[in-house]
Amino acid sequence: MWLRYGVDLDLILVPIEDVLRGRTQLKCPYCGGELTAKKGNRKEHHFAHTNFTCREVANRSEREIPTLPLYNNFNICLTGKELQQIKTLWNRYGWKNKGIYESKINSIFIKEKLLEYNEYRLYGEYQFTKLGKIPVGALSLMLFNQVQESILWEKLQQLEKKVQVAYLDDASNFHECLWDLQIYRAELKKILSNTLYYLQIDTDKETFYKIGVTRREIQARVAEVQTDLVKHFSHVSIKVLGHWSHRGNVEKYFKYRYADYNCSIGSLTEYYKFDNPEDATAALRDLRRMKKKQLSEFEVDILAGKPSWIEQLIEEIEEERA
Ligand SMILES: [Zn+2]
Incomplete structure (x- = not known):
């Protein structure tokens, strides 16, 4: 995965945008290794380990990375070939709102909820979902906000849950889960601040x-x-x-x-x-046509840089223990 945050001596996350290229004083949040800022013209700007890349950063699948879903990747984890297939379905059927027969469909599109069954259709029983219109760029900005926002919150809740479970189990990956959550909240703060x-x-x-x-x-x-x-x-x-x-x-x-x-x-x-x-x-x-963004209570907290409820809870428990 691309590491876009390092931590300073106070254990505060610092985004890649805020540092100059080259070796930094920052450490990898996961392993504490020294970081070098890679800010060239070809690849996305990121931090690389000055020495060895740790397992936590190296061995991540796309879906495990604490990045914002549907923020700068819209292919919903489809391969290049699948993306081409869904674009073809859109061009043949979707944009005319014509139903699609199951025999024409790659089952991954149904599994990923990009296409849905509609029993009231006479010819071709499948149709594009709102989510399915995103990889083909057909969903309006107004509806995109709705779809993305609910997925953003779902992922936040999953990350909080992982921290909770790891803490209760006294698991070895507790700190990894905690940094994942903090990086994710920092990313949310970035988009909300803009x-x-x-x-x-x-x-x-x-x-x-x-x-x-x-x-x-x-x-x-x-x-x-x-x-x-x-x-x-x-x-x-x-x-x-x-x-x-x-x-x-x-x-x-x-x-x-x-x-x-x-x-x-x-x-x-x-x-x-x-x-x-x-x-x-x-x-x-x-x-x-996009609605004015009304900040929820959670979003106000994120903008203010407050820790998540689970971090606060853990801190309280730890204080009582101490
Ligand atoms: Zn590391």
């Missing part, structure tokens, strides 16, 4: 759109974008079409869903160009 923004950029040549996230005031970010773009165009005018607090979770899915419209300006990415105005309007409507 504001999603969408800009319209009129230049002397063309109109572009830009999606992004920031933790600062939108206008500060707009000024930076302006600075980036004046190197490429003689006229640049930026309009903020919308911003959505606590919606850092949507940025990557937007990029996935609208990948066909993505264009680069020099080395700049995250820009979009629509061939016809209807497509641009549809993308904006897709964003604007």
